[in-house]
Amino acid sequence: MTEAPARAHYEGDFVAWSGGCMFIGAGGAAIAPHAHYAIQLALGAPAGLSVQFGRRGAWQELAATLVPSRAVHAIDVSRCAWSCVIFIEPETLEGRAITRRLAGQPLALPADALAVAPERLERAWRVEQSADAVRALAIQLVEGLSRTVRQEASDPRVLQAIALIRERGDDGVVLEELAAAVKLSPSRLRHLFVQETGMPLRTYALWRRLLQVWDRLMEGETLSRAAHSAGFADSAHLSRTARTMFGLAPSAMRMTGPLAARQRDPQRHFG
Template identity: 60%
Template sequence: MDKPLANPYRGDFLAWSGVCGFIGSGGGGGAISPHSHCAIQLVLGAPGGLRVQFGRRGEWVACAAALVPSRATHTIDVTGCDMSVVLFIEPETPEGKALTARLQGRLEVLGAEVVGEAARRVEHAWRVEKSRAEVNAICARLIEDISKTAPRQPSDPRVLAAVEYLRERVDQSVSLPEVAKVANLSADRFRHLFVEETGMPLRTYVLWRRLLHVWTLLSAGETLSSAAHAAGFADSAHLSRTARTMFGLPPSVLQMKGPLSERELAREPHFA
């Protein structure tokens, strides 16, 4: 029989437009396997203890935080951290484009002078305030500060109509011409306008919405299989392959049970 982990991971899933990730404590399983994904990764550990390896045989580097470029093989070890935050930034967003140009395929280590104050604030918002909105806001501001970009939300009414259409059909297959018709645009014009407004191609945006929906359902107590189907994945194996591509980990080990999820579950009405 496997022994229980001495310091099991306990955390929450985070998501907003173009970014998702995890905040948690523990990590008794040790470093995850080397992997790569399409997202740019920002990882920080507080008050210390974070280690990052770039490449399959690179040297382990101790740091306060690190930026990992898109599609770069890497791994992280957060077992020495009281709290860790791992954020995945979509490369097509303004922040992602700025960071891609800055990193040029290289790992960048960030010092405590860059992330220390944000780490203290986000830990308080997570552990004490238990406010998802505040945690997201602090993390979003940190990404904006590091990437030197301004926040941007879709404002074109045609794109907003398309976004609402997609949200109502998160569990369904949709095509570019179908959504373009909702916006009263040609497929080609809509494709360019959607990227311009959201920072993401339509296909990537749909994937983000589905993954966000999965972890919302998991946090509410749904099983992995039911959450996968409800979010439009063929089955849990399809979801697992997608999550490994995006995060380097399967969703089966990322079912969140942190302070944010516990508070939200406690607020839900219970019926006899």
Template identity: 60%
Template sequence: MPSRAVHSIDVSSCDWSAVLFIEPETQEGRALSARMGGQVEFLEKEALAGMVSALEQAWRRTRTADAVQHAAQALVSSLSRTIPHVPSDPRVLAAIEHLRAQDGNTLALEDVAAVVHLSPSRFRHVFVEETGMPLRTYHLWRRLLKAWEILMRGDNLANAAHAAGFADSAHLSRTCRTMFGLAPSAMQMKGPLSERMRAPSS
């Protein structure tokens, strides 16, 4: 369904369910937005059976974040009829590595551009071209992912918010509601993968 559409999901008769959020500024998001034209699209289950089965297998049996990510990306690529694009420009890769090293700290575009020796305007263009989204959106996605990883390990909302660079749990909650229409507590994943993440390292 389109971005920011008010909706509800009834999973009372499902053995399991998956909700995939696709950033509308990525190539996949743009392709889906263009195809759907702001309307809800219903898909035949037979067309998705193999990919849905692979996603369930990754979640229930393989139980690694990489396996789930790979299966979800394959499903999104099929739905959007796009080929996944991985950033390859060394300047963008260096910028991404710099963002990771900052561990959730908010950074200005000008500061990141200076790290890779580009003007802010040129860096903005190159980053969007390579990643499909502005730096601010990309950085926000990474912070939200970090918060969810911490929540999956069993930590509380306040600690997850602080570690991901949000002012407090209320700030994290507001951001989640703006981005996804849900509170972070509703998106705490439970199940095989989260159980594995909580298990002590051997």
């Protein structure tokens, strides 16, 4: 097998949806043992993904792996031709189902557990160069592994709260203000928000701010300006928060894939 050329940074694209997000690309150095909030699904194609479970576990070469929230692990995708890392919010319907399935232990996934997902993802990313197609396939993959069907918020008060959170952006979110705006008590809004979205309101607001950063980077913004636009004091504050949620800092990644290029220049045609 011919190994992919080494790249110091992970170079690719970022795609997000409610309750999840993903990085798809190539390169990057091995990430030291760490733990983070999001559940992680990692796959390397056509081979080359290496994972270490725990701080002293043996490195294993796998087709893919599911890592529960807060589980210590290390990952190396540097020998993959390309790789995909999906982060799943633990409080979502899918996240809770995967958490029950894993019971606190990482899971090595054989290639046949993914069926044709890698090939379809690569085509949507490299050939079709469609963020919507990549997103749909990632969601479908998560649904299959969690054995669930996505749940979208439908209560108009929660939808209004979500709209206000997105509108406020870097101004931050105050529970009492949101509750007053949607005519609910703070405790009732907190309960209803979790019931409808699967996420605590505060976690959702932080998740949105982090997604906003990577959206800005996809648009070509600098890391410092992206951090400030999302309400972080500076890039160091952003990095600490990103490591807690995802286990990596935005500075380790460069949004230079075909989706980012198309987003910055919609008129451009790719061969």
